[in-house]
Amino acid sequence: MSENKQAVKSIEWRDDHVRIIDQTFLPSRTVYCDIRDIGQMWDAIKKLKVRGAPAIGIAAAYAFYLGIRDIRDISFAGFNIEAERIAEYLASSRPTAVNLKWALDRILMTIYALREKPIEEIKAKVLEVAQTIHQEDIRTCRQIGLNGQELIPKKANILTHCNTGGLATGQYGTALSMIFHAHEEGKNIHVWVDETRPLLQGARLTAWELSQAEIPFKLVIDSASGHLMKSGMVDLIVVGTDRVAANGDTANKIGTYNLSVLAKAHNIPFYVALPLSTIDLSLSHGDLIPIEERDSAEVTQFGNARVAPPKTATFNPAFDVTPAENITAFITEKGIVRPPFTENLKKLFE
Known part of the structure; x- marks a missing residue:
């Protein structure tokens, strides 16, 4: 590119x-x-x-x-x-x-x-x-973007969550690198962009990057994803990740687990794009991944406007963990990794 x-x-x-x-x-x-x-x-x-x-x-x-x-x-x-x-x-x-x-x-x-x-x-x-x-x-x-091309048809509706482009990496991105390279190759792609509550990384950042690249997309609220899948409007889902355990359990922006469950229910491929540096073989499974909890104001306010009553208690985890059995494949710089993940992720480091 x-x-x-x-x-x-x-x-x-x-x-x-x-x-x-x-x-x-x-x-x-x-x-x-x-x-x-x-x-x-x-x-x-x-x-x-x-x-x-x-x-x-x-x-x-x-x-x-x-x-x-x-x-x-x-x-x-x-x-x-x-x-x-x-x-x-x-x-x-x-x-x-x-x-x-x-x-x-x-x-x-x-x-x-x-x-x-x-x-x-x-x-x-x-x-x-x-x-x-x-x-x-x-x-x-x-290389992640290039390796992922075999998973993207010549015509595809792709759903993504949070932001995984050049803003989230040194350049190009992970999941968005696959989308950028598909567009570069002339594939007829359309992207569904989850808004990604509560900080709107999809609405603010992914939409901005896709606009810059002139890639067709539509922004949707996070809870619209199930409707899109049921209506046959999603061909594949590709997301990034912040940490992958040795068995393939994957921590990513809150809301990713929901997507994986819906994808499995609708028989839609669910892909995770990542560099090898995001794989943590020291953790045997995803329950061991520390989950950051962020400030309540991110939930009780929308920008500077309060949307909840004063003193409303919140639970604001920044990430959730998608179990390995909900993931179709990982796309890395060394190629595509399919199940069994415990065995095949380990092979990447041999």
Whole structure:
């Protein structure tokens, strides 16, 4: 795929700082935010200025460098303690997305491997690793999109949930990469975009990305998906994920589990697109995936307008877990993975 409207860049390294698209302003305004210290990035991740599992991993890697670059006159032991503290701090911003911890662990391992080197050399290497993680993600997401083409017919109505495009990754996206590449290949596709309550990532972000790419779509409320499937208006569902357990249980934006149950009831293929870095083989099943619960105001308010009585109690999980038996296949940079998932996901790392 060429560099075009379909290849949104949500994050980039610029000389001595990180520049992100502040996604909280989309779609009304495209606002760029310059991140110059680790605290700013923690806040950006927590407040969803930057979001999507791969993009969070990239952002955290750059933030790690911002956190260590000004450390001066210290032994390796002291430097390593500080690095571990920084990693723990960044990991606390969004606990469900495994790419965050994956990126931080990769940098910590690099630091330890270079323990005999001068501290300034280690710092430079950390930035290099962050940039490598970013470039790897761009290549990975492109390959995910290409690998998924055999699953998309020449004419198809595709339903997707949340946002999985360039805004959620280094570029191209995961589930949306499949859609972008299908459009690029000239397939006659139409996309049903779930609004994705309560923060409307589908309405605000996916609709914006599809508009930029001039791909036909219609926005629907989340609870319309069952009607669409029953009416024969959905040929396949493709979503992203924030973490996949060893058995294939998958954590994704709240509402994904509902879609998987409906898809199974209507015999509609349910696909999950992801990079290998989102697979967590250390967790045997999805009940072990930590689920972030977010602020009640996201539910009791719509923008700045209150929609519930004062002091209304809420339960606001950001994710749910789709059981492996509801998933038709995973699409990764190494190819399509079908059941049995416990066996075949493990093979990806051999």
